Amino acid sequence: GNSVTQMEGPVTLSEEAFLTINCTYTATGYPSLFWYVQYPGEGLQLLLKATKADDKGSNKGFEATYRKETTSFHLEKGSVQVSDSAVYFCALRVNNNDMRFGAGTRLTVKP
């Protein structure tokens, strides 16, 4: 089946630290891959996406590269800020009615 596994949290970092949140997937066919972010009390919003192998999605200093050979889509940011504190979800989409989400990783950035 189609599924996403992402690193368990919570993750606590100091401001300006480097961030990596691991995400691996299992899918039939050729999925599109997404990272969503959820700020406290809000719904999920798209952070970035990649729709084919070797594509790199980027937004707000975050990056993730679609690695078909390792079935991974790890999220990275070179220097996190307090405002990046949120829950991050990795997701894949293989058809119009099937978007699968990982369990979410809570990130807390301390000043």
Added chain:
Amino acid sequence: NAGVTQTPKFRVLKTGQSMTLLCAQDMNHEYMYWYRQDPGMGLRLIHYSVGEGTTAKGEVPDGYNVSRLKKQNFLLGLESAAPSQTSVYFCASSGLAGSITGELFFGEGSRLTVL
């Protein structure tokens, strides 16, 4: 710029009571979804709709019903609430164009507690 709007935002029910969550989107999207979010489990798909008048079961449909009488609205019903349905519910929508490359747009969520 409303996007996806869910009502109510919060609700407390007693076991056995019924209720309906309403989702409205103003983006003329074909696809609409209901998810539930539980700690450590991410989001799980309850039901979805690929167009007005059509609905289908997702990953965890038991205990829920849905209706899509108008393109812009997607209703989620609980006929007889159970404590296991305590969760945060999210509605999402997606346009037809772009198919699997397109993102889902989410509402702000509805927190339901069943006592």
